[in-house]
Amino acid sequence: MPAFFAPSVARLIEELCKLPGIGPKTGQRLAMHLVDRPREEIRDLADALMDVKEKVGHCSTCRNLTDSDPCDICADGSRDRTVVCVVEDPSDVVAMERTRQFDGLYHVLHGLISPMDGVGPEQLQIQPLLNRLRSDESDRIEEVILATDPTVEGEATAMYLGRLLGPLGVEVTRIARGLPEGGNLDYADEATLVRALEGRRRVNLNSERQ
Amino acid sequence: MYVDKLSLRNWRTYSELTFEPASGLNIIVGDNAAGKTNLLESLYYLAAGASQRTSRDSELIRWGSDSFQIQAEIRGTRARHSLEFSYHQNEGKKYLLDGVQMDSLREVLGVVNAVIFSPDDLSLVKGAPENRRDFLDAEISQIDPRYQADAVRYRRIVRQRNDELKRIASAKSSKATADLLLDPWNEQLVKTGRELISTRLLMLRLWGGSSCKSYKKLSRGSETLTIAYVMSTQPKKVVVVAGSRVEEADGDISGKAPGRSSLRRRSEQLLSASLKKLRDDEIRRGYTLAGPHRDDIGFYVNQRAARHFASQGQQRSVALALKIGEVQWMKTQTSSQPLLLLDDVMSELDSSRSERLAQLVGEDGQTFITCTDLGDLNIDRLEGATLWRVDAGEVMRVG
Secondary structure, eight states: OOOGHHHHHHHHHHHHHHHHOOOOHHHHHHHHHHHHHHHHHHHHHHHHHHHHHOOOEEEETTTOESSSOOOOOHEEEEEEEEEEEESHHHHHHHHHHTTTTTOEHHHHHHHHOBGGTTHHHHHHHHHHHHHHHHSSSSSOOEEEEEOOOSSSHHHHHHHHHHHHHGGGGGGEEEOSSSOTTOOGGGOOHHHHHHHHHTTTTOOHHHHHOO | OOEEEEEEEEETTTEEEEEOOOOSSSEEOTTTSSSHHHHHHHHHHHHSSSSSOOOOOGGGGGGTOSSEEEEEEEESSSEEEEEEEEETTTTEEEEEETEEEEESGGTTTTOOOOEEOOOGHHHHSSHHHHHHHHHHHHHHHOOOHHHHHHHHHHHHHHHHHHHHHHHHHHHOOOOOHHHHHHHHHHHHHHHHHHHHHHHHHHHHHHHHHHHHHHHHHTTTTHHHHHHHETTHHHHEHHHHHHSSOOOOOOOOOOSSSOHHHHHHHHHHHHHHHHHHHHHHHHHTTOOOOSSSSGEEEEEEEEEEHHHHHOOOOOOOOOHHHHHHHHHHHHHHHHSSOOEEEEEEEESSOHHHHHHHHHHHHSSOOEEEEESGGGGGGOOOTTTTTEEEEEETTTTEEEE
């Protein structure tokens, strides 16, 4: 199809089509849009692309994407340094931060264990997590929260980490699954209800003390 | 539950079709390859979200197009619904219920329920275990969306686990490393697997009871049918779900109904034990050797395995009894009569079997029967039936 376009346009379409979620039709639409934009706007876009490649890197502590090392979150002295939330990728950090409820630190795995995609624990940022847990910093990490997706791969990764971190004497927890906020019990599907039932917790504090 | 209107676009041999079937008996006549089976297949697709003939949706698209669409107006016991399934080669499947796009198949399963009878049913008795497993999975999924979700999840776990086994073998990992890598898949396999097994046992038990009764009637009381669940975790042993005891039985749930949690516990024990036992073998072969994906259904006529010892006629009766049991089971589970889809089967059955089938047809549900010639039908009561002729991608009412 690109053969019908001028070579420079065809090249742009081909490059755009390498991006995730962009098919030939969308690539073509984006390219035609870009061709029509003023020169300055295109320069800004190109600069932004080059800039991100030159500046962004992985935080040496939490492996999140950052322009400075350590990243803003790891450098923030007001955060609780005894809790680390383990997530699949940087967009999960953004999702957690939006809640404004979590003020601990993060660790980004950059993927999940998935043998059929050739991804094992050694392809993930697990070693840096172990280093963090073993280091002799003054703020000891007391709890690791496993916040991977409830998919087959997310569960496998959480279980693997649970077993790996267990012997290190740190508390390992898994985020809860179940009814969504504002959800009605009678609208929930069976799978969600079963999960919620599995993740039930005690509310009668008295009996716990007995 | 009735289908009042069916519209097909680029489905198999149909480019565009609108079909408004009658609420009772619909007889569809047409030459071979005229599209009779394709029509029934589309009705079955509404119930199962998949074809009974192929697992590849792309094969269902009419030659030369890139998508198909099935749309139906459904009259349920309580309300009317409009249901639409479509598949596009690049965009995949879409499900619309009452004009609203649904996220997953399980939200639309159960709007339509259907049981299909076809000459291929014999393979349920004669064929490979895979035929029986697929059949069981498809039928339970129709009325139990949870099971459908578990089955999808389980397939993925097995696929991941198999690749993990191969990775472990090629990396020559130590025992401790291998266990650390396998544990997460084992735990998930046991957890999801036990749900599939316990649901299958409970469903098969409910459904097997009426199958065994039907079989007795088909054989005029002279023979007995036993249905058993064959667990790959326990080679050479079976759990009887309906009918009389057989030699291979290691359990029998045909009598008193067992609780779900006890079945779950038992399946979990067996799965965990076999994972332990087969560990080295599985690493060497790179496959998960036992679990619901390797289980089977066993049929016994007069306590002898039907697959090996029954005559062709007996096997045909077993298949028919199984399907009749399925209709009864579906009726009780959904409290409505499922669509009966009889694809070219009347001509193959002898009089006692077609009589039994005709009794089912006689009940107040919507039935579709295909045949090449009206003379082939061994049904006495054709009055009240609506006749259709299929030809060149069109369905015309002829009586």
